[in-house]
Amino acid sequence: MSSGRERESFLDKFLLPGKVALVTGGSRGIGKTIALGLAEAGADVILASRKLPDLEATAHEISQMGRKALAVPANLRNFPEIENLVKRSIDEFGRVDILVNNAGTNIAFGTSVFDIDERIWQIMIELNLKGYFFLSQGIGRIMRDQNSGTIINTASIRGLMPTVGSGMYAITKAGVIMLTQVLAEEWGQYNIRVNAIAPGMIKTKLTEPVWTDSMRTKEFDDNTALGRFGEPEEMVNAVIFLASEASSYMTGQTLVLDGGQYPSVRRDVSRLRVKGASGESETR
Numbered sequence: 618m619s620s621g622r623e624r625e626s627f628l629d630k631f632l633l634p635g636k637v638a639l640v641t642g643g644s645r646g647i648g649k650t651i652a653l654g655l656a657e658a659g660a661d662v663i664l665a666s667r668k669l670p671d672l673e674a675t676a677h678e679i680s681q682m683g684r685k686a687l688a689v690p691a692n693l694r695n696f697p698e699i700e701n702l703v704k705r706s707i708d709e710f711g712r713v714d715i716l717v718n719n720a721g722t723n724i725a726f727g728t729s730v731f732d733i734d735e736r737i738w739q740i741m742i743e744l745n746l747k748g749y750f751f752l753s754q755g756i757g758r759i760m761r762d763q764n765s766g767t768i769i770n771t772a773s774i775r776g777l778m779p780t781v782g783s784g785m786y787a788i789t790k791a792g793v794i795m796l797t798q799v800l801a802e803e804w805g806q807y808n809i810r811v812n813a814i815a816p817g818m819i820k821t822k823l824t825e826p827v828w829t830d831s832m833r834t835k836e837f838d839d840n841t842a843l844g845r846f847g848e849p850e851e852m853v854n855a856v857i858f859l860a861s862e863a864s865s866y867m868t869g870q871t872l873v874l875d876g877g878q879y880p881s882v883r884r885d886v887s888r889l890r891v892k893g894a895s896g897e898s899e900t901r
């Protein structure tokens with residue numbers, strides 16, 4: 618931007634033409650909506666999760682928008698599958714500009730710390746934290762060679778404050794927030810920006826046990842300033858902002874998108890402690 622020339626449009630900085638994005642958990646929920654949003658902003662998109670048919674359905678929607686899409690089945694708990702995802706991405710597109718680490722689980726929802734066994738610990742740490750770490754490492758190396766890239770991690774407001782019934786999940790998401798800061802600090806020198814979004818309660822399969830229960834829905838609504846759950850679509854513009862030049866001087870930050878739930882998070886979850894709901898079961 619300079620006074621002598623016509624000024625660059627502020628809005629154009631949100632656009633992502635020619636960019637390549639990799640979105641994990643792109644088969645449904647928040648990840649699918651983010652993938653479609655990035656494609657609408659102009660990016661080609663690589664999608665990864667375990668279930669190929671679901672990924673292919675998202676890929677089809679993206680190709681209908683005139684963008685390229687690649688569906689790569691991957692269990693992101695497993696290092697060789699992460700390595701394969703990195704390889705497939707570079708073989709197909711030759712570069713990755715945007716990484717959205719989003720696939721996550723909360724199979725311990727409603728479970729006391731006393732009842733967390735080693736299996737639950739492993740599943741949650743491996744998907745929510747190890748997967749984010751090693752995919753960032755693999756894609757980060759590509760971004761270092763490019764001398765550019767943006768990484769967006771889906772954290773959670775649970776990672777910002779300990780909450781009864783979401784303790785295990787909170788530990789993993791606090792790790793994601795610190796991972797975001799660590800990578801931002803180390804990789805800023807390679808022009809790689811790393812930020813996180815911290816959603817509150819968003820209507821997806823992950824939170825189905827809550828939004829299908831009218832009593833719990835009322836409790837959450839009463840404890841949220843905007844008085845309602847969020848929709849996956851409400852995450853998308855924040856991700857486009859973080860992925861694009863619009864946020865060119867922002868790194869290491871966690872953007873809270875919770876409808877004003879965060880200040881009251883202690884009150885609402887204390888009521889969940891004995892309800893024992895669980896998130897999606899882990900099949901592999």
Ligand SMILES: NC(=O)c1ccc[n+]([C@@H]2O[C@H](COP(=O)([O-])OP(=O)(O)OC[C@H]3O[C@@H](n4cnc5c(N)ncnc54)[C@H](OP(=O)(O)O)[C@@H]3O)[C@@H](O)[C@H]2O)c1
Nearest residue numbers: 642644646647666667668692693720721773818819821823
């Ligand atoms: N919904 C909320 O209120 C909320 C709030 C805060 C943060 N978040 C975070 O947002 C992210 C997305 O959540 P969501 O609500 O959209 O959940 P969701 O609807 O359950 O979607 C989870 C996604 O992760 C994929 N996935 C699950 N296990 C996987 C594995 N082992 N390897 C690879 N992919 C796997 C799933 O696809 P496959 O089944 O095909 O593998 C799916 O695409 C998560 O990190 C979650 O913790 C959600």
